[in-house]
Amino acid sequence: MATGRTMNQGIESIQGALRSFIESELRHGAAIDDRESLLDGGILDSMSITRLNEYIESRFGVNISDADFEPENYETITAIAQMIHDRLERSDRPAQPS
Amino acid sequence: MDFALTKKQSELKQSLIEFAESELGGDMRGREHAGEFFWQGWKKSAAFGIQGLPVPERYGGRGEDAVMCMVAMQALGYGCRDSGLLFTLNSHMWTCEMPIVQFGSEEQKQAYLPGMVAGTIVGGHAVTEAEAGSDAFALRTTAVRKGDRYILDGTKTFVSNAPIAGVFLVFAATNPKLGWAGISAFLVARDTPGLHISGPVDKMGLKTSPTGTLSLDRCEVPETAMLGRPGQGSAIFNAEMEWERSCLFASHLGAMQRQLQTCIHHSKHRTQFGKPIAEFQGISHKLADMKVRIELAELILAKVAWLKSQGKRAHMEAAIAKLFVSESYVASSLDAIQIHGGKGYLPEFEVERDLRDAVGSRLYSGTSEIQRNIIARLLGV
Numbered sequence A: 001m002a003t004g005r006t007m008n009q010g011i012e013s014i015q016g017a018l019r020s021f022i023e024s025e026l027r028h029g030a031a032i033d034d035r036e037s038l039l040d041g042g043i044l045d046s047m048s049i050t051r052l053n054e055y056i057e058s059r060f061g062v063n064i065s066d067a068d069f070e071p072e073n074y075e076t077i078t079a080i081a082q083m084i085h086d087r088l089e090r091s092d093r094p095a096q097p098s
Numbered sequence B: 001m002d003f004a005l006t007k008k009q010s011e012l013k014q015s016l017i018e019f020a021e022s023e024l025g026g027d028m029r030g031r032e033h034a035g036e037f038f039w040q041g042w043k044k045s046a047a048f049g050i051q052g053l054p055v056p057e058r059y060g061g062r063g064e065d066a067v068m069c070m071v072a073m074q075a076l077g078y079g080c081r082d083s084g085l086l087f088t089l090n091s092h093m094w095t096c097e098m099p100i101v102q103f104g105s106e107e108q109k110q111a112y113l114p115g116m117v118a119g120t121i122v123g124g125h126a127v128t129e130a131e132a133g134s135d136a137f138a139l140r141t142t143a144v145r146k147g148d149r150y151i152l153d154g155t156k157t158f159v160s161n162a163p164i165a166g167v168f169l170v171f172a173a174t175n176p177k178l179g180w181a182g183i184s185a186f187l188v189a190r191d192t193p194g195l196h197i198s199g200p201v202d203k204m205g206l207k208t209s210p211t212g213t214l215s216l217d218r219c220e221v222p223e224t225a226m227l228g229r230p231g232q233g234s235a236i237f238n239a240e241m242e243w244e245r246s247c248l249f250a251s252h253l254g255a256m257q258r259q260l261q262t263c264i265h266h267s268k269h270r271t272q273f274g275k276p277i278a279e280f281q282g283i284s285h286k287l288a289d290m291k292v293r294i295e296l297a298e299l300i301l302a303k304v305a306w307l308k309s310q311g312k313r314a315h316m317e318a319a320i321a322k323l324f325v326s327e328s329y330v331a332s333s334l335d336a337i338q339i340h341g342g343k344g345y346l347p348e349f350e351v352e353r354d355l356r357d358a359v360g361s362r363l364y365s366g367t368s369e370i371q372r373n374i375i376a377r378l379l380g381v
């Protein structure tokens, strides 16, 4: 299990990677704040989300089906990072003895 | 890499071709003239197990994977002259039944799947609106929550199967502020108060597949009618489009294979200037081009089927398949008419029907321009 400190560092580096991808690939280089709404602001659309999910899978090694989409998880860079972090944590956790 | 079909796939393919040729043709010209849906063919298809192909066995289906489903739909396209019946089957299976398999609650699966497999319930799919066609997620139909219910208001056009369907997958905005991310999907039964159905409307082709309009006028459904979760509508739509852009177009590939056989037969038997017209390069090159399109269409569809059966994303490949098959279908249908000369232009020879059907294939499931946009977007441009 990650400690509070390493957990925060983990999320921050995920946020950083997401920010770079979104700025370079979806925003033509324009800067974005981690708490800015991606859905309300039209930064993510139903097509770019597929590209973002492909990036997340290859960069972080987590499986994300496009079909799993829930708006809350993609609202901001912070929310996406939290979702990735939670999935990484779950895949790290040893299986519980039955 | 293995391009061969397994024994099970070959057997299914062969039995479906035989079934379709003997049971699903009949008086197709009469039905087409009358714009009549072939109920008997629909019921026979259900008895054969076609509607149940992708549905898990516990709901009465066969639980086949994407590869088997595509082999089956291609075989039907080859053997079944009633392209409208095939279109209805495909719409039912990939844009209503499959979303329930993939996103439905246990209660929804129990309520609809056994009937959809048995053929007692026909499914429809309602996203398009007068102002939201290619820009499907600009839809204006709303679903407003009221306690444990949703009230749907709006009008859906171009709904395949509308005049005969028992349940519709209706897309509506539950959070319009979020645009595409605020769209949800609902299963709306035909007898729901406030749902009004009109049609059939006449079309250029696919005349035996009835199309209509849905008006939702304070149409009230329980919250349990929502398929998936709030805001999941676009994900459901994209997932079902992957199925439709591959399996429905596998049927068109089957039709192109039948078309080529007919053209080869005609060009070997029709004599002009003292020899079979197949001996003229102007004709034989058309046949060769038709074959090239078929081979390439088969390859890209096989890739989509493989990706899907591996549980992998096939968004780009399904768009490429849809674009390539539909454009090829139009090109080959024009070639088929040309090879048949004047007879190709007469309905009684059943050559020109393919062209009328093929033109539609460049429009539904997203137009050719939209497929190119998808491919370009996924390339990052």
Ligand SMILES: Cc1cc2nc3c(=O)[nH]c(=O)nc-3n(C[C@H](O)[C@H](O)[C@H](O)COP(=O)(O)OP(=O)(O)OC[C@H]3O[C@@H](n4cnc5c(N)ncnc54)[C@H](O)[C@@H]3O)c2cc1C
Binding pocket: B091, B124, B125, B126, B127, B128, B132, B133, B134, B135, B157, B158, B159, B160, B161, B203, B206, B211, B360, B363, B364, B365, B366, B367, B368, B369, B370, B373
């Ligand atoms: C036989 C048939 C069955 C159908 N069945 C169903 C069904 O069951 N359920 C359902 O919901 N809908 C159904 N549809 C509707 C179908 O999905 C739409 O017709 C299709 O998406 C195109 O929308 P539109 O007709 O409004 O054309 P428009 O969107 O108005 O397009 C007109 C033209 O503009 C082009 N265009 C539009 N936007 C762009 C762009 N961004 N870039 C380049 N070109 C663009 C289009 O490609 C097209 O050539 C069916 C349609 C047909 C023909």
